[in-house]
Amino acid sequence: MPSRRPGRWRPRTVAARRPLWYPPEPHVARTLAAPRVVNIADLRRLAERRLPRVVFDYIDGGAESEITLRENCRVFDQVTFRPRGAVAAPKTDLQTTVLGTTLALPFLLAPVGSTRMFYPRGEAVAAKAGGEAGTAYVLSTLSGCKLEEVKAATTGPCWYQVYLVGGREVTRAAIERARAAGFSALVVTIDTPVAGLRERDVRNGTKELVSRRPWTMLPFVWQFLARPRWLAGFLFDGGLMRFPNVVRPDGPMAYADVGAALEQSVVSWPDLEWIREAWNGPVVVKGVLTAEDARRAVDAGVEAVVVSNHGGRQLDGVAATLRALPEVVSAVRGRAEVLMDGGIRRGSDIVKALCLGARAVLVGRAYAYGLGAGGGAGVARAIEILRSDLARTLKLLGCASVAELGPSYIEVPADWRVDSPSHPSASAATEPLQVAQDQSSGSTTVKRSR
Numbered sequence: 527m528p529s530r531r532p533g534r535w536r537p538r539t540v541a542a543r544r545p546l547w548y549p550p551e552p553h554v555a556r557t558l559a560a561p562r563v564v565n566i567a568d569l570r571r572l573a574e575r576r577l578p579r580v581v582f583d584y585i586d587g588g589a590e591s592e593i594t595l596r597e598n599c600r601v602f603d604q605v606t607f608r609p610r611g612a613v614a615a616p617k618t619d620l621q622t623t624v625l626g627t628t629l630a631l632p633f634l635l636a637p638v639g640s641t642r643m644f645y646p647r648g649e650a651v652a653a654k655a656g657g658e659a660g661t662a663y664v665l666s667t668l669s670g671c672k673l674e675e676v677k678a679a680t681t682g683p684c685w686y687q688v689y690l691v692g693g694r695e696v697t698r699a700a701i702e703r704a705r706a707a708g709f710s711a712l713v714v715t716i717d718t719p720v721a722g723l724r725e726r727d728v729r730n731g732t733k734e735l736v737s738r739r740p741w742t743m744l745p746f747v748w749q750f751l752a753r754p755r756w757l758a759g760f761l762f763d764g765g766l767m768r769f770p771n772v773v774r775p776d777g778p779m780a781y782a783d784v785g786a787a788l789e790q791s792v793v794s795w796p797d798l799e800w801i802r803e804a805w806n807g808p809v810v811v812k813g814v815l816t817a818e819d820a821r822r823a824v825d826a827g828v829e830a831v832v833v834s835n836h837g838g839r840q841l842d843g844v845a846a847t848l849r850a851l852p853e854v855v856s857a858v859r860g861r862a863e864v865l866m867d868g869g870i871r872r873g874s875d876i877v878k879a880l881c882l883g884a885r886a887v888l889v890g891r892a893y894a895y896g897l898g899a900g901g902g903a904g905v906a907r908a909i910e911i912l913r914s915d916l917a918r919t920l921k922l923l924g925c926a927s928v929a930e931l932g933p934s935y936i937e938v939p940a941d942w943r944v945d946s947p948s949h950p951s952a953s954a955a956t957e958p959l960q961v962a963q964d965q966s967s968g969s970t971t972v973k974r975s976r
């Protein structure tokens with residue numbers, strides 16, 4: 527046998543598997559530069575243009591009346607900054623440490639299911655872009671790429687988000703694979719006892735389109751035909767994906783089975799015990815919105831909680847996550863790390879969340895729009911927008927590093943209330959809310975000023 531000549535060998539990288547006529551990333555990168563793309567809203571607009579309606583709305587939409595979806599973004603406008611003038615901060619330090627790992631940025635890429643529908647090998651290219659920027663990627667159970675492929679695609683840390691779809695043994699097997707592949711934390715999402723009613727998905731025929739029955743699909747396929755470039759990439763990436771990390775005895779779970787599988791596999795607090803045992807590493811609970819659940823998670827021994835309402839995609843009408851954050855930080859009292867997600871579209875949003883006690887945040891749609899707009903280059907652009915926003919906001923605040931951020935840099939509205947009966951300030955619900963940070967423990971407490 528002839529030996530393989532050095533220089534001829536090509537590793538099986540994500541780039542090598544990209545369909546040939548997909549524009550090389552530098553070309554895409556040019557179309558994603560300023561002045562065309564200045565902020566995340568511009569990436570959203572480009573994603574809307576490139577993706578079929580059903581895919582764009584899957585990313586963009588929320589549950590029912592989308593009240594929580596809107597609120598998640600709106601509340602950031604209610605927090606104002608208190609800058610320090612005449613402070614020179616020529617260099618800003620954006621580094622933070624999450625679960626013992628130093629990240630170059632105080633935000634991670636949130637688990638987003640079915641990302642492979644947005645762009646060929648979507649999960650792998652997003653993870654790669656995250657790693658190149660020095661941050662972590664959280665892979666959803668409901669992903670279209672194998673978890674091993676995603677981990678191999680990035681130089682950064684990867685966490686695995688777990689749904690119990692397929693049952694305990696199927697989940698155990700996935701957890702084992704995630705450990706073997708080098709994932710460093712397990713995220714257990716607790717806000718999906720049933721899929722939220724995303725009305726846009728119903729109207730766009732999501733269920734019909736994944737049925738694989740031509741006559742059922744027919745009234746809705748125009749959405750794909752109207753986006754030939756996306757369609758070409760989708761077909762050459764293998765068409766309608768299965769879930770290669772949910773391997774049942776009869777093979778990887780089919781797309782059409784997701785709703786029913788979620789309902790049959792509700793996670794409950796006792797499950798944390800066997801999950802912790804099976805994983806034997808840091809566990810993060812995602813979907814905490816109250817002091818009660820925060821304490822429950824900490825009592826169960828988790829290393830971190832994510833204040834999250836699933837980006838307004840589950841129970842519509844729950845509080846915006848920024849409003850829930852101080853209550854959770856206060857309840858946790860430094861016994862676990864507190865992260866948050868929901869509504870983050872600018873670096874200044876991240877700064878506000880850090881001032882209110884989050885150690886770092888997760889961004890979902892912000893990078894998903896980038897992926898939909900231009901693959902890995904789009905994700906890189908989204909990350910770069912948030913990174914430069916962060917650095918600029920810190921300089922304008924007169925603050926040299928994210929580690930120094932605290933409540934003294936912001937003002938929250940006087941009518942913000944903390945209504946949880948167990949919250950220390952609940953008895954004075956109409957009084958102005960003040961947030962104070964304990965420098966030694968890093969914990970934030972919330973109290974009324976009068």
Ligand SMILES: Cc1cc2nc3c(=O)[nH]c(=O)nc-3n(C[C@H](O)[C@H](O)[C@H](O)COP(=O)(O)O)c2cc1C
Pocket residue numbers: 584585586598636637638639640666667668687715812834835836837838839867868869870888889890891892894
């Ligand atoms: C299209 C989409 C799919 C999502 N899929 C998952 C998922 O599979 N698992 C999960 O825990 N969260 C999932 N989420 C929620 C995100 O992890 C995150 O909580 C949310 O996107 C944060 O809000 P933001 O999009 O406003 O940043 C998804 C969010 C979106 C937008």
